[in-house]
Structure formats: structure tokens, C-alpha cells
Amino acid sequence: MGSLEGTVAENGGAAEAAAAAAATTTAPSCNGKQLEENGNAVDMAQTDGPPAFPAADCGDGPGATGVTTRKGRFGGLVALPLEVGTRMLCRWRDGKFHPVKVIERRKLPPTVSFCGGGHEYEYYVHYTEFNRRLDEWVKLDQLDLDTVEADVDEKVEDKATSLKMTRHQKRKIDETHVEGHEELDAASLREHEEFTKVKNIATIELGRYEIETWYFSPFPPEYNDCVKLFFCEFCLNFMKRKEQLQRHMRKCDLKHPPGDEIYRCGTLSMFEVDGKKNKVYGQNLCYLAKLFLDHKTLYYDVDLFLFYVLCECDDRGCHMVGYFSKEKHSEESYNLACILTLPPYQRKGYGKFLIAFSYELSKKEGKVGTPERPLSDLGLLSYRGYWTRVLLDILKKHKSNISIKELSDMTAIKADDILSTLQSLDLIQYRKGQHAICADPKVLDRHLKAAGRGGLDVDVSKLIWTPFKEQG
Numbered sequence: 001m002g003s004l005e006g007t008v009a010e011n012g013g014a015a016e017a018a019a020a021a022a023a024t025t026t027a028p029s030c031n032g033k034q035l036e037e038n039g040n041a042v043d044m045a046q047t048d049g050p051p052a053f054p055a056a057d058c059g060d061g062p063g064a065t066g067v068t069t070r071k072g073r074f075g076g077l078v079a080l081p082l083e084v085g086t087r088m089l090c091r092w093r094d095g096k097f098h099p100v101k102v103i104e105r106r107k108l109p110p111t112v113s114f115c116g117g118g119h120e121y122e123y124y125v126h127y128t129e130f131n132r133r134l135d136e137w138v139k140l141d142q143l144d145l146d147t148v149e150a151d152v153d154e155k156v157e158d159k160a161t162s163l164k165m166t167r168h169q170k171r172k173i174d175e176t177h178v179e180g181h182e183e184l185d186a187a188s189l190r191e192h193e194e195f196t197k198v199k200n201i202a203t204i205e206l207g208r209y210e211i212e213t214w215y216f217s218p219f220p221p222e223y224n225d226c227v228k229l230f231f232c233e234f235c236l237n238f239m240k241r242k243e244q245l246q247r248h249m250r251k252c253d254l255k256h257p258p259g260d261e262i263y264r265c266g267t268l269s270m271f272e273v274d275g276k277k278n279k280v281y282g283q284n285l286c287y288l289a290k291l292f293l294d295h296k297t298l299y300y301d302v303d304l305f306l307f308y309v310l311c312e313c314d315d316r317g318c319h320m321v322g323y324f325s326k327e328k329h330s331e332e333s334y335n336l337a338c339i340l341t342l343p344p345y346q347r348k349g350y351g352k353f354l355i356a357f358s359y360e361l362s363k364k365e366g367k368v369g370t371p372e373r374p375l376s377d378l379g380l381l382s383y384r385g386y387w388t389r390v391l392l393d394i395l396k397k398h399k400s401n402i403s404i405k406e407l408s409d410m411t412a413i414k415a416d417d418i419l420s421t422l423q424s425l426d427l428i429q430y431r432k433g434q435h436a437i438c439a440d441p442k443v444l445d446r447h448l449k450a451a452g453r454g455g456l457d458v459d460v461s462k463l464i465w466t467p468f469k470e471q472g
Contacts, residue, residue: 032211032344078148080140081105081121089147090125090138097144100125103135104198124198132294133214135199200224201291205245207233207319209344217290233319236284255317257281257309262465263357268456269311269318270357272465275302282307285323289340304328305337306468308361310354312345321345324354326361327372328468333414335362335369352455355386360458362412365467370414387413387421388451395427395439396448404435 082102089097104124119140126135196216204211205228219238223229229238230245234254239245258281259273275282282302305325311318322341327334336358341350362369371383390411395402408415422428422437425447429436 032209032342034344035205035208035210078145082123082140082143082148087128087149089144090127091142091144092127097147098130099128100143101128133292135197196294201226201229203228204231204238204288204291205229205242206231206288206342211343213291214343215291215294217287219287231284231288234317236281236288236320238284238287256311256313257307257318257320259307259309262308263458263463264313265459265462267313269313271309271311271318273307273309274468275305275307279303285309289323289338292340292343293338308354308357310350310357322350322354324358326358332373333368333370334372335359335367335412336371338372349453349455351382352386353458355383356455356458359390359412360460360463361465361467364463364465368408368412368414370417383417384421384424385451386454387417388425388447389454391418391421392444392448392451395437396441396444398439402437404437 082105084102084104086102088100090100092098102123103126105121106124108120108122122137122139123143124135124137125143126132199213199216200219201213201217201223204213219226219229223238223240226240229240230242231238232245232248232252232254234256235252235258237248237252239248256269257271257273258278259271261269262272263270273281273285279302282305285307286302304327306328307323307325309323310321312321313319320342322339322345324339325337327337336355339351339354339358341354358371359369371379375383390413391407394407394410404415404418407413407418411418419428419435427438427443427447429438
């Protein structure tokens with residue numbers, strides 16, 4: 001079991017709605033598999049890995065030396081094994097070919113049979129149309145060597161890729177998951193992507209689910225050779241083997257996160273976990289979260305944070321759905337540092353529920369709140385959707401004039417966020433030295449429809465919570 005060093009920071013920038021499932025309509029929305037009681041997997045995703053491919057043709061090169069060449073689309077010879085940086089088409093799990101770039105390569109272990117000609121290598125590829133979470137190891141059979149290209153200008157390619165995401169697709173990712181810590185400048189971002197370019201853990205088992213990971217996570221060095229990790233779904237300790245998890249579960253007394261239950265409504269429950277009192281749990285949660293959050297800053301101290309863990313409850317216990325973290329003391333009025341809904345539970349309204357819950361806590365504190373800055377474009381999209389729905393619902397019901405200050409007091413949304421939201425909707429004008437809100441019912445209805453449906457409601461009457469105060 002590991003959990004001590006290299007944890008993930010909770011104090012970087014805030015919420016980014018992941019471009020993961022949104023970059024293309026063919027990307028799966030959930031890549032978890034539900035495990036039956038006997039340990040067999042039931043497919044929970046739209047797709048479950050690449051289809052089977054025909055056996056490699058062993059007669060196209062001097063296999064005895066492990067080096068061969070083939071003619072590519074542009075007339076040049078393609079040397080095998082392929083070099084890092086090579087671009088071509090690769091057959092993905094949807095059975096179609098998509099453009100990729102080779103990020104890394106490695107030799108297959110001697111136990112894997114191959115017949116030379118470059119087939120003894122596998123390649124870690126990035127699908128240039130998709131988010132990095134879909135990067136994966138592929139065999140040579142999946143690559144179309146006739147499409148090998150010369151180098152492409154990175155800036156041109158990035159611009160072309162970004163244009164492929166429509167406004168509708170960006171709105172759809174609002175429900176996927178929100179990720180944080182977008183404070184990295186260009187140089188730091190390149191360094192981060194180089195360090196984390198290859199996923200170190202391919203899958204995890206967490207409760208009833210086997211989940212494909214999305215990104216690199218800085219687990220302790222002794223876990224570097226693990227393709228799969230097994231998590232206790234209650235204390236979040238992680239192990240290398242299923243047998244270790246089974247022994248652990250016989251001894252683990254927890255049936256819910258190790259904190260105070262502050263909300264219970266039906267089968268939903270929210271627990272507040274103090275990072276100082278439950279340091280190992282907080283660190284384990286950070287390791288787990290980093291597998292599904294890309295630009296999440298590495299950090300070692302969880303003492304300064306509170307973790308709010310959302311669970312679905314049944315007779316077996318309280319099973320983690322997602323969480324958000326919050327600084328115990330924030331001079332900038334940040335009410336949320338990082339937020340995540342686990343893949344098997346996405347597109348069920350939990351992400352919006354977590355955002356709404358963070359504002360209910362701010363109301364209890366008697367303060368206005370705002371997500372930690374800076375926000376990425378997609379993070380802003382997620383919060384702008386929440387702010388739009390909350391503010392326009394009030395404007396529709398409020399018959400008389402209402403000020404920005406009054407809206408802020410009613411919603412706990414920071415005045416700057418209210419102003420920027422209404423300005424983006426062209427619902428505010430500056431007249432005679434003050435802001436005037438335009439509240440035409442038809443215009444409000446149109447914007448509400450465009451903002452999409454809200455998440456699960458927070459029943460404030462079920463929230464039993466007092467603001468954090470440092471003891472002693």
C-alpha cells in the first residue's frame with residue numbers, strides 16, 4: 001500500500017471541464033467496466049478497446065535483423081522500428097483510422113511472439129484529433145504505414161485541431177468532469193507534458209468498477225511497473241495485486257470516507273474530510289484524482305485543504321462518486337480548488353451538483369465564493385453554465401429591479417462573476433454611471449435553453465454543516 005509522497009496539489013488554478021470526451025463525438029463518454037461479484041467484467045463503455053487485427057505479415061523485410069523499410073505515401077522509405085515523432089493513421093477502437101503521432105516506443109517482452117520487421121515494438125501514440133486521455137500503446141498491426149507523413153508545423157496542427165470542436169461539443173463536455181490547475185505558462189506546460197506524456201497506470205479497480213485511466217499520476221517509484229492498481233474504495237489505499245486488496249478488505253473497518261457526513265438525501269451522501277486529520281486518505285485521493293486530471297499541479301501537503309467527497313450509498317456502504325477540494329482559509333474567497341467526477345458516474349448531473357454544493361457552503365459561511373483562478377476556457381464554460389442558470393432563474397421570478405449586489409447576496413456568487421456572465425449574455429448595459437440589467441422574459445428563456453439542463457438539486461434542508469474553524 002502506498003500513499004506518502006508525490007501527492008497532487010489542490011491549490012493550483014481551478015476547474016477545467018475536460019476536453020476529453022468532447023474533442024470528438026466518437027470518443028466514449030465513460031470508460032469504466034462494472035465488475036460482477038465473481039470478478040468478471042461487464043462492459044460499461046460504448047467501446048472496449050481496439051478490435052482484433054489480423055496477424056502481422058512476416059514476409060516484408062529482413063526480420064532476422066529487426067530492421068526493415070517500406071515506402072510511405074510521399075515516396076520515402078519508412079524505417080522500422082518507427083521513430084518517436086512519426087505521424088500516420090492508426091486504427092482506433094471505433095474501427096476507423098485516425099491521425100496519430102508516436103510519443104514513445106518500447107520493445108515487447110521476450111515472452112511475446114513476433115516475427116521481426118519492426119513487429120517486436122509497440123508504440124505509444126497520441127490521437128491528434130482527441131484529448132490526451134485517449135493516448136495508448138498500439139501494435140504495429142494497427143498503424144497504416146502507407147500514410148506516414150513528413151513533420152507538420154505544430155502550431156498549424158494545433159490550430160486546425162482546435163477548430164474541430166464546435167460550440168455544441170464544448171457545451172456537451174460541461175457534464176463530463178471539471179479539472180483544475182491551469183496556472184501553467186507555455187514553458188511549464190511543455191515541461192509538464194514531457195514529464196507526463198506516457199500513462200504509467202493503464203487501469204484501476206475501484207469497488208465494482210474497472211476503469212481505464214486518462215493521464216499520468218506520480219505514484220511512488222515502487223508502483224512504476226504496475227499496469228493495474230487495486231484501490232480500496234473506502235480508505236483509498238492502493239495495492240499491486242488483487243489478492244492484496246482482498247486481504248485488505250477483510251481488515252478495513254471503513255464503509256465510507258473517513259470524515260463527517262454533512263449531507264444525506266436519498267441515496268446521496270456528502271462527507272467532509274479534513275486533510276490534516278486524514279492525511280493518508282487525502283494523499284491517496286490526490287493520486288487517484290491525478291489519473292483523470294491532466295494539468296493538476298504536484299504538491300505534498302494536504303493539511304491546508306478540506307475534501308468534500310460525494311457518495312452513492314447502499315447496504316454495502318458509501319461508494320465514492322466524485323469530490324471537490326477547498327482551502328480552509330482563502331483570502332481570495334475561493335470556494336473550490338479542484339473538482340472531479342469519476343468516469344463511471346459522469347453524465348448523471350454530479351459535476352453540476354458539486355459546483356452547486358460549493359456555493360451552498362459559501363452561503364452557510366455568509367461569504368461570496370468563486371472557483372480558484374486562473375480558469376481555462378473550458379473551465380469558464382462549466383461555471384458560466386452554472387452562473388447563467390442560477391442568475392436567470394432569479395431574474396425570471398424577480399419582477400422589480402435588482403442590483404448586482406443583491407444578486408450576489410442571494411446566490412453567494414462573486415459580483416465580478418455575475419457581471420461578466422450577464423455581459424457575455426448581453427443582458428447588462430451601462431447607463432448614467434451605473435449598470436442596468438435587461439430582463440426581457442423571451443431573451444431569458446432563450447439563454448436558459450442554451451445553457452442546458454441543471455444538475456441534481458441540493459436540498460439545503462438536508463445540509464448539516466458548520467464552517468471550518470481551526471481548533472486550538
